Amino acid sequence: MSYIEELGKKAKKASVEIASASTEQKNKALRFIADALRENKQKILDENKKDIENAKQNGISDVMTDRLMLNEKRIDSIADAVVALTSLADPVGEVISGHTHQNGMKIERVRVPLGVIGIIYESRPNVTVDAAALCIKAGNAVILRGGKEAINSNKCLVGIMREAIAKSGLSMDIVDVITDTSHETANEFMRCNKYVDVLIPRGSARLISACVQNATVPVIETGTGNCHIFIDETADIEKAIEITDNGKTQRPSVCNAVESLVVHKNIAEKILPLIKAKLDEHNVEIRGCERTLAILGKSDKVVPATEEDYYTEFLDYIISCKIVDSLDEAIEHISEHTTHHSECIVTESFSNAEKFLNSIDAAAVYVNASTRFTDGEVFGLGAEIGISTQKLHARGPMGLRELTTIKYLIRGNGQIR
């Protein structure tokens, strides 16, 4: 039996146990995890320091190293997030619907855990705890596969969680980590259908694409957001400026930040200089079409856009800009370049708003509000494990409910067909 099969088999066994654990048992495990994280801060920081030093030796960028880094405050906020989960409603056991068949059988549709969830992610060690805690609350076992640059931190965090879970009375195999970070092991993990029920990749577009290409375990794609704002000819100027600025500059590194501006030709001359003035406050680079450049003039902050730019999630102080002749052309442009995450129209026209809402194929479609609101808390789901940009199972922010499946229970007294 291979390393992955062994991990999988243990996790599957533990998943049966936690599937029928009470909410109180699961909350107890979460509280024990939070306590243990706080008690073991120094140990965590020591291990994290090894990762940071390795990163520096390997010439990893400052931004990446910052993502890797833990400190006392960050550990506290990770522990706080774990405790916060204890106050969320437990989705497991919900009777979603039910009826009595004419032959007398009682048929119920109930919510049950998914089983074993695989999480594949990159450098942030906070994901290790966040993801594990969400899976536990929803009654699942979880196998974590983080990046090799965070391996010391991840091993330490998982060790602490496993001990805390065991102390709480549940099986420690509810959480485990893949310590062999080779590509071969990752590939075997992605094809371990016997033991892994679903794979949730969290990270770069490249990571997610690798999972989709290689996995036979069902994958939930998350997080790539090439989000657009379309400024319709009837847009309120102030709203358009504020929403564009907020979408682009409030936190450019996240998936619901805006990457592309699409502007109706009848409002472009008026609004583009105002938007540029606002974006200049954050030194945003505009990559525009020819008509954009004709209005704004070429400069070090206004450059021609390539076709590639319109497909790019910059995650930076850069925005592409395209002027269109009509709402239809805007919808067409967005439909071609969308990653199906969050798209917005700014308009005062009721008909244009409704047409945009109906025509755009994305997890979240906005009228006159910032795409930055695509978030589990805002959408009423509580904490989220990621934002699904695909259509099966879950779409948009994925909370505890999205970490469950359903099963039909049928109680009869001898019915046959």
Added chain:
Amino acid sequence: MSYIEELGKKAKKASVEIASASTEQKNKALRFIADALRENKQKILDENKKDIENAKQNGISDVMTDRLMLNEKRIDSIADAVVALTSLADPVGEVISGHTHQNGMKIERVRVPLGVIGIIYESRPNVTVDAAALCIKAGNAVILRGGKEAINSNKCLVGIMREAIAKSGLSMDIVDVITDTSHETANEFMRCNKYVDVLIPRGSARLISACVQNATVPVIETGTGNCHIFIDETADIEKAIEITDNGKTQRPSVCNAVESLVVHKNIAEKILPLIKAKLDEHNVEIRGCERTLAILGKSDKVVPATEEDYYTEFLDYIISCKIVDSLDEAIEHISEHTTHHSECIVTESFSNAEKFLNSIDAAAVYVNASTRFTDGEVFGLGAEIGISTQKLHARGPMGLRELTTIKYLIRGNGQIR
């Protein structure tokens, strides 16, 4: 652009049109399809005859040839099923939930079509029409890839449907068929993520496994049913006999038929001879463990089971039988061999019933009722496109609702974060 890409691109375009078609427009298309099938019976039968003759020349079995065969009555019943869909509620546009955020944004979760659905299936030409009609009613475009043995029938049926759809005023590209039935084309189809949103294989375990192994498009696994009945020591003898007989012999060729009997040792001596007597009426072969053979005696209808037999979906008048020492052993045995379709316990013990319901990981878990009830109509979903045996998106019978996804619509008045 390859053949598959071209098909996909046309279907994607058509999917945008049908996504916003009214229920009445979709029902009209369905009625036109049903009418056209009845009007073109002779043409369909002529094309079907070619497939039947080819099948005979290629030495295909009588059972398989019967599956391929259409006649006037079968065409009528296919058309009736299409008309029946017009009376089902349209899932598209349902507002599943919604709330007003504290900042005033209205956030709604609404049901929308999946987009383009790919159906990969084997010989039955009725699937061509059934599947297409269900996809249309749920607002999707569909690309069909049937077996090469049914290619003449399928091309004819799809041609008739496309004309009928166009006559109804919608785009004929809502339905299309892959006429090149090579493996290369099938593989390209399974990896056409740009245009195909979901793949639903219908057919043998081999076909489904090929899709899971090769597809990058999300797959919904359907239909493999290695279903068990566990006869607990407290079982009512009459119920146990009736449920076993019904599960095995009422229609052995379907996925919710029973394939394996698991019997508590304390009731085995009493019940096994009675069950055998009942199954003898249908000449059922029992493949038993040593203890089964000790009770029933070895004969031409009672033979030793191999470990392989316990994993096998016979779809025939054959049943495996295993005697166990306890409910726990029964659960363990079933958990090892289940295909997660439908599993049943016959018991008069409340606690054992509840334990079985909670512990068995399957789409449908029964107490004292036949597994043959796992069906879209019985479960209150109306017509079904298949029975999902996996956990993501849909589990158990898949009706119109399971052919949709959701999207968040957010209406604001300038909110920013």
